[in-house]
Amino acid sequence: MSDPTATPTGRTALLDVAKVQKTYTGQGRTVEAVRDLTFSVGNGELVCIVGPSGAGKTTLLKVIAGLLEPTSGTVTLDGTQVTGPPPSMAVVFQEYGRSLFPWMTVEQNVELPLKQKKMAKERRAELVRDALEAVGLAEAHSAYPWQLSGGMQQRVAIARAVAYQPQVLLMDEPFAAVDAQTRADLEDLIRSLWHKLGVTILFVTHDIDESVYLGERVLVLSSSPTVIMEDLTIDLPDERNQLDTRSSPRFAELRHHVYEQIQLAKHRRGGEPAPAGATGASAATTPA
Amino acid sequence: MQTVLRWGRSLFVALALPVVLVTLWWVLSAGSTNYYSPPLQTILTTFGEVWFGPRLVDDVLPSVTRLVIGYAGAVVLGVGLGILLGANRTLRRLTEPVLEFFRAIPPPALIPILFLFAGIGDTAKIIVIVFGAIWPVLLNTVEGVRAVDEVLSDTSRSYGVSGWARMRHLVLPSASPQIIAGMRQALSISIILMVISELFGSFNGLGFAIIQFQRSFAIPEMWSGILLLGILGFVMSLLFALFERRSLRWYHGLRRSQRGEK
Known part of the structure; x- marks a missing residue:
């Protein structure tokens, strides 16, 4: 971990999100949706972002996609700052x-x-x-x-x-609106496409099982205003399938852990300090 | 066999009432001695004599030409301005009061003024049609353009669909159901204004012919002209329905699937 541009799985960073903050202003009130997000996605990595509902996941994804301008902070793709939708990025939205x-x-x-x-x-x-x-x-x-x-x-x-x-495929809760069996099929489709194409995938979801099943890494977000509570490496074998992977003890452990974090996240907002024992938390603790 | 039966049924449903009405007209007017309502038989005989002669070129053609040009002008201007106003909030708010004012003026009231400026030729008549028919197209286009789905818009942006491609592949198709609804209203307004503009200060046209027949007490001829106007309007709306069905096939399919039909 001596290389500052490397991600926890040891890959060179392709996508860099640095100190991104997004505040919506409108009609006499301001809402801070995203407080301070910093993370990197390595080249060829499959990273899931999971967080409680209303955690500003869609806001974050739109900022990364260049569809929304951050209030402060930067998104860098392959060395170039994102100021509009980059031609090497594709987005799959929830509302097909x-x-x-x-x-x-x-x-x-x-x-x-x-x-x-x-x-x-x-x-x-x-x-x-x-x-x-x-x-x-x-x-x-x-x-x-x-x-x-x-x-x-x-x-x-x-x-x-x-x-x-695309170099980077962004997916915003793509399977939230399909039935459970179809969802399992589509999850396997994503894993197999990822293997076949070597594309970098950033997958936003509210489904804890899905994030653990799909990802190499899972980023756990706090409630809005959002910070990253944890950057968790998923050490499940690369070959995954719905039956064995989901019933493996390690899957249960990881799932349990992420679930705990999400429960914490529901009660904790970005401004508050991390509770003792939170592993690998990179939450910003700047006072509000 | 089933389809043939179904076709036969819908044909029967469509034609039943018109046949009854024409028969009634025919029978009730058969022995008519009233000068102003001659027997239908007389009207139909006159119809052939009047309209399948030089009047086809002298009156029907100029009318239809003005109608087509005026209508097309209203559609092109309406859609063009509508896109501009729909896409630009400031422009929309700036122009709204003026547009509301002009929309409130009944187009026939403009005829005397227009004839002063543009003479009594084709130009003035076409302007009258454009001025009256543009509103439903314009207002519906503005609404349609404003209502472009946010997700579709984001999708287009993220895939680099911008500028003219955005207009062609996103904005226009997405607004097309509203635009076409406006065009349908504009068509009937155009036909009305075509006739009205020919009633005053005219040398030719269907409206001119009808008023001329009436003034010279050529009553069956007058009736046949009204009949022809009816047929013209009917054919136009039939053509329009065909156009609509073709261009909005996706929209009707989408609506059906949203309602859970197949």
């Missing part, structure tokens, strides 16, 4: 029903961002085909999103992100 263009077919939805990249037609077709195949939707290319089930729609959104060939 509102993130796919209902007037376009599945294929057109996946292709549109590639057109913006001024890519040749043949190359576009190839990427679209490969991406749809990778998410198991090769047959559905000419359907409209609203003709598909929720899980399939989210697969289309994932395919669109994959075809975009």
Whole structure:
């Protein structure tokens, strides 16, 4: 850990979030959504961010995606400061029903961002085909999103992100609105895509099990105004599956630990000092 | 067989009332000696004589041309201005009172003034149509553009869909259900204004022909002109329905799936 740019799993940092703070001001009152967030995501890493509801997770993700300007602090991607949506980043939103263009077919939805990249037609077709195949939707290319089930729609959104060939894939509670079985399938899809593509994934969720099952690292957020309570390395084997991994003792331990942290987080806001015994907490303790 | 039956049924439902009404008109007017309401048979005979002759080019064509140009102008200007105002809050607030004022003026009231400035030719008549028909298009476009979904907008931004591509792939399609609803209203307004603008100071056109027939007591001819206007309006709305069904297929499908239908 002598290299200051390395992440806890020992990878070189690709995405750097430094002292990010976001305060919303409007109509006579200000709300500090995110107080002070500092962390790095290594190249090729799969990091989950978990926090209690209302922890400013979506705010954080939008800041990282360049969709929202932080009040202070910086986000740096591959050495360049993020000031708008970077071309090497793709986002998958929670509301699949509102993130796919209902007037376009599945294929057109996946292709549109590639057109913006001024890519040749043949190359576009190839990427679209490969991406749809990778998410198991090769047959559905000419359907409209609203003709598909929720899980399939989210697969289309994932395919669109994959075809975009991003360095970093941001996912904002992507499976919160699908049923449990579909969710398990989609989690495995994410793990396998991550292995296959070597892409860096930052996955925001409120589901503790999901964060432990998916991540190499789990960042636990406090309640709003948000700080990072813990940066936990998930030392589960790389090959994971829903049955064995979830029933392993280590999974239970990690899950238990994160659950405890979240319970603490619910009662603790960013300004308060960390309780004794909190492991590896990097919470800022600047007085309010 | 099932589909044939269903088709037959819906055709019957669609045609039943018109057939009854025409038959009633035919029967009730058959022996009419009233000068002002001649038998339908006479009107129909006159219809062929009047409209399938030189009047097709001299009156129908100029009317339809003005209608098409005026309507198209209203749609293009309405959508263009609507996008501008919908996307720009300051501009919208600045122009709102003025637009409300102009919208409140009944377009036919403008005819005398317009004729002073633009003469009694096609230009003035087209301006009248544009001025009356632009409002539903403009206001609906403003609303449609403002209502672009936030998540879709974020999605577009994060994938670099900006500028003209954003307009073409996001804003316009997303506003299209509202825009098309406005266009439907504008179409009927256009037809009304086409006729009204021809009632005063005109050399040709359907409205001109009808008023001329009335003044020269050519009553069956006058009736046949009104009939033709009805048919014209009907055909226009039929064409519009086809256009709407094609361009909003996604929207109706989406709505059906949201209601849980297949």
